[in-house]
Amino acid sequence: MSRPRRGLSRATALYVGGAVLALWAAFPFFWMLSTSLKESSEVFASPPTLVPRHLTLGNFARLLTETNFATYFGNSLTVSFATVVLTLGVSAVGAYGLTRFRFPGRETIAALILLTYMFAPIMVIIPFYILVKQLGLVNTHLALVLSYTTFCLPFCLWLLRAFFQSVPLELEEAALVDGAHRGRAVWHVVLPLALPGIIAAGIFTFILAWNDFLFALVLISSDELKTLPVGVNDLFNATIVDWGMIMAAGVMITLPTVGFFAGVQRYLIRGWGSGGLKG
Amino acid sequence: MRKSALVGWALLAPSLLLLGGLVGYPILYNFWLSLFAKHAFLPAQTFVGLGNYRYFATDEEFWRSVGYGGIYAGSTIVLQLGLGVVAALLLNETFHGRGLLRGVVLFPYTIPTVVAVILWKWLLNDSYGLVDYVLVATGATRIPPAWLGKDYIMWSLIVTSVWQFFPFVVVTYLARLQTIPPELYEAATVDGAGAWRRxxxxxxPQTGAVLFVIVLLRGIWMFTKFDTVWLMAGEGGVSQYVRTLPVYAYERTFTYLQAGMGATLAVLMFGLLAGATAVYFGLFREEEIVS
Amino acid sequence: MKNQIGRPRPRTLAPRLSRRQFLTGTTATAAGLALLGRGPAVLGQQVRELQVWHTEVEPQTVKTVQEGSIAEFERRFPGFKVRQQPLAWGDLNTKLLAAIAAGSPPDLTHLNPFMTASLYTKGLLRPMDELIRALGEKDIHEATQKLQYFDGRYYGVTHAMGGIYIAERRDLREQKGLKPPQTYADLVDLAAALTEEGTRYGLTMPGEKLYIGFSFPAEWLASNGGSWVDPTTWRPRLASRAMVETLQFLRRLNPFMPPSWSGQKYLDTLAALATGKVAMAYLSGARTIGYVERDAPEGMRDPEHFQPMFRPHGPSGQTGVSALDGENWTVFSQSKYPQEAFEFLRIFYKREHYMKYCHSVPIHLTPIFKSMINDPEYLAHPRIRKWRSWHDAMITGLREHRFLPIGFSRPDDKLLPFLAELDGSGIVADMVIAAMVGGADPDAAAVRAQQRAEELLTQLGFKRWS
Structure with a gap:
């Protein structure tokens, strides 16, 4: 859509705008990375240095040896992956049921599911806590996995429903006519076409589980079961702030999610465009 | 036909069980709990009917938290929307590095809130923070402002939140922008419309509907946002200047140890939100459908 | 809500990742995670484990306990494992209540004295008279001995004592020829004299609610002839003269404090003192010494530069009173292994272990046994020798009754079963901050806090006044 006559000023405006946007979005990350690679004395130096004069991994070493960060990291991985597996399993099956079988009340159910999306965790955290207590699941990872799964479900169901709906019924029927069992038809015909949706749903679920603070704060008390957000917040509160080390923790937490996003950005924008994400 | 219905239900059963058990039941239980004076951890509870509601009707703290919640949600939504739409328009143009920038803009949305908050606390630190250093070095101010003190804590909270959540607007709006047929712009250009008029x-008009949804979703999420606010100032002395409704509800339960009161606040939060949503639909929905 | 954002268009989607790759990847990850052996943690596998919670989070203390008392306990009770869980002080109450509610409290824990009454009246605590007698009832210092003594029985024993002071830069004060402050007004004058605009503030305080809204206000009330509540009717006394005078004093003090103080954390205030950004840190235990030795400029890491001062008293008070940091070891009636918990305590207080424990953060962990406080071996620790004036301040404070347990405005506050809720509500913190930095009128802020506190106690069922 370039307009040749005004091309230059237009390009300048675009690049200036782009630079400002990049600075606003990414500079805090750059500053986090830079601080995490500085020695303590340089962290507090005035004037501050943009790029560390002496690169050091000392902050990361301290983080991994002197704190429980590695444990929190492991816990977060466990909980997040378990949540992804459970959520995808439950929501794929459910969404398939919603699109391929007719039964009375189907649309009502779908609308009701969307309605639960309107309830923020903070609105149900109290009874949720009491319920988990009654089930004897307080201070277990299972409680976290169940809560994240529940809060990801409405979104994933709707997202996958949209994807399944977009897979032409005829394709599946053709496979069935050819004598394939329904399971095989789904496996070979429907899932491959809905895969971008499944990946997007998986990513969103992972991010939600990886980032959650409230449930982890309320449901987990033992240090050895804590996930990253609460663990790092405790680390931040428990000592004189060791900014280098805290920034190292930030870098370590950010890497997996940024990596994921970079890898599957394509799927993501599509999935996003078709549903929206909680947060 | 009948078998098909059964299979359908069976496939949905796990989802419904989870949602019913872990969202539906807690919501109903929450309503019930709001009628009691109940300790957060000990079993003692007494039925008080609508007593909790009557109390909050005249509780200055409650109305103040509604006010702070309104200021926080309102200002962050406006800023996210403005920034997000401009960024999306920019990213919809063609220029070198656009793909990379699209990815970079997403970053803030993908990190845990705790990291976003700590990061901004570091930038805004009044002794060693970069922001204050730049302000003093450039002569913009002589005494470095205490961004995390009483006077600026709401500003700091808003900046952190806008930074963290504007990518949602960018991505959602961008997805819709990409589906606008180019012919529409070409026709407008032929008619002599400049950039602003286009x-x-x-x-x-093309993106009205998506804006409607963005404002709705972000409104709900910002009004119920707990973690950013709590991590920014929850346990500090200045928390009273950013004590939004979700924080107040959390405190009633987990620090005042009055679970019944906390549940009541959750119900009130839901009521306010439902009311606001209804008004919002009433105001804008008709218009959107017409256009 | 109809989805308007743009439907996915399947024909344009070309998945690069095959279904098989994706599924095998996911399965492998799940299997791998299961192999990591996290199963037991998730399922809460039962082992004979003695759960011990405490609030001494310093790594060397944790290590000392592990290598001393825990090692001996595990030798003497084969089949038992002791799991110590160090908790941040601010987390202790909520975590304990949550654990009690979940029916799985630790076997042995630190408990804040201001929590005891509430748990005792609910029958949750286990008496430990036998243990106290075995440890030497007469040898336990009077400042802590009866904190958990109800209806003729003991329900706890203090782990160690640490006085709370104002830590000052003595050299700066002496350069100005000023004396340690005796009254509120003296402290304001001193803070003013030591403030050098742009480089150093006179005084700083942590802004966290648990200090500014609970432990300090208790001290202020005690230092200015006030109390939390009326002893017989339990009606709050937040709008009392004692409180309002204090708020006026704090308002005068505020200009000599860093503008950002209300957003600061406790340990950051100590760092600010050590690095010379402030001349006085309002909240300091002997832990400060550790930070001074680490962060202060060389040549200044000594008691000539860093000294403790007692709290000043208000116009309506006689003596400045400060908090005595010292939680009590407590065993719950629900504890799984109460006898083993008591046995653990006997080992913990054995002379060789206990002295090492106290030496792990010298002076901050002053022994509860009068005999050990004067024990030459205890006093021979190099840091106690070097920082003897801090130890002496501790002794003076104990002798002159200048300490009360954290959150106590009077000794009998141990009977109040609602201090945890009052602390948690942040009502007092709101009042102090509103009057100090929020520009609120002290009288108005106090009246508002009084009203909120009365409402809270009424809701909690503790209203005895009419």
Whole structure:
């Protein structure tokens, strides 16, 4: 859509705008990375240095040896992956049921599911806590996995429903006519076409589980079961702030999610465009 | 036909069980709990009917938290929307590095809130923070402002939140922008419309519906946002200047140890939100459908 | 809500990742995670484990306990494992209540004295008279001995004592020829004299609610002839003269404090003192010494530069009173292994272990046994020798009754079963901050806090006044 006559000023405006946007979005990350690679004395130096004069991994070493960060990291991985597996399993099956079988009340159910999306965790955290207590699941990872799964479900169901709906019924029927069992038809015909949706749903679920603070704060008390957000917040509160080390923790937490996003950005924008994400 | 219905239900059963058990039941239980004076951890509870509701009707703290919640949600939504739409329009143009920038803009949305908050606390630190250093070094101010003190804590909270959540607007809006047929712009250009008028007469009408949804979703999420606010100031002395309704509800339960009161606040939060949503639909929905 | 954002268009989607790759990847990850052996943690596998919670989070203390008392306990009770869980002080109450509610409290824990009454009246605590007698009832210092003594029985024993002071830069004060402050007004004058605009503030305080809204206000009330509540009717006394005078004093003090103080954390205030950004840190235990030795400029890491001062008293008070940091070891009636918990305590207080424990953060962990406080071996620790004036301040404070347990405005506050809720509500913190930095009128802020506190106690069922 370039307009040749005004091309230059237009390009300048675009690049200036782009630079400002990049600075606003990414500079805090750059500053986090830079601080995490500085020695303590340089962290507090005035004037501050943009790029560390002496690169050091000392902050990361301290983080991994002197704190429980590695444990929190492991816990977060466990909980997040378990949540992804459970959520995808439950929501794929459910969404398939919603699109391929007719039964009375189907649309009502779908609308009701969307309605639960309107309830923020903070609105149900109290009874949720009491319920988990009654089930004897307080201070277990299972409680976290169940809560994240529940809060990801409405979104994933709707997202996958949209994807399944977009897979032409005829394709599946053709496979069935050819004598394939329904399971095989789904496996070979429907899932491959809905895969971008499944990946997007998986990513969103992972991010939600990886980032959650409230449930982890309320449901987990033992240090050895804590996930990253609460663990790092405790680390931040428990000592004189060791900014280098805290920034190292930030870098370590950010890497997996940024990596994921970079890898599957394509799927993501599509999935996003078709549903929206909680947060 | 009948078998098909059964299979359908069976496939949905796990989802419904989870949602019913872990969202539906807690919501109903929450209503019930709001009628009691109940300790957060000990079993003692007494039925008080609508007593909790009557109390909050005149509780200055409650209304103040509604006010702070309104200021926080309102200002962050406006800023996210403005920034997000401009960024999306920019990222919809063609220029070198666009793909990379699209990815970079997503970053803030993908990190845990705790990291976003700690990061901004570091930038805004009044002794060693970069922001204050730049302000003093450039002569913009002599005494470095205490961004995390009483006077600026709401500002700091808003900046952190806008930074963290504006990518949602960018991505959602961008996804819709990409589906606008180019012919519409070409027709407008032929009619002699400049950039601003093209935005006003082509882009806005085309994206009205998505803006409607963005404001709705972000409104709900910002009004119920707990973690950013709590991590920014929850346990500090200045928390009273950013004590939004979700924080107050959390405190009633987990620090005042009055679970019944906390549940009541959750119900009130839901009521306010439902009311606001209804008004919002009433105000804008008709218009959207017409255009 | 109809989805308007743009439907996915399947024909344009070309998945690069095959279904098989994706599924095998996911399965492998799940299997791998299961192999990591996290199963037991998730399922809460039962082992004979003695759960011990405490609030001494310093790594060397944790290590000392592990290598001393825990090692001996595990030798003497084969089949038992002791799991110590160090908790941040601010987390202790909520975590304990949550654990009690979940029916799985630790076997042995630190408990804040201001929590005891509430748990005792609910029958949750286990008496430990036998243990106290075995440890030497007469040898336990009077400042802590009866904190958990109800209806003729003991329900706890203090782990160690640490006095709370104002830590000052003595050299700066002496350069100005000023004396340690005796009254509120003296402290304001001193803070003013030591403030050098742009480089150093006179005084700083942590802004966290648990200090500014609970432990300090208790001290202020005690230092200015006030109390939390009326002893017989339990009606709050937040709008009392004692409180309002204090708020006026704090308002005068505020200009000599860093503008950002209300957003600061406790340990950051100590760092600010050590690095010379402030001349006085309002909240300091002997832990400060550790930070001074680490962060202060060389040549200044000594008691000539860093000294403790007692709290000043208000116009309506006689003596400045400060908090005595010292939680009590407590065993719950629900504890799984109460006898083993008591046995653990006997080992913990054995002379060789206990002295090492106290030496792990010298002076901050002053022994509860009068005999050990004067024990030459205890006093021979190099840091106690070097920082003897801090130890002496501790002794003076104990002798002159200048300490009360954290959150106590009077000794009998141990009977109040609602201090945890009052602390948690942040009502007092709101009042102090509103009057100090929020520009609120002290009288108005106090009246508002009084009203909120009365409402809270009424809701909690503790209203005895009419």
């Amino acid at each position: 935005f006003l007469h082509v882009t806005l």
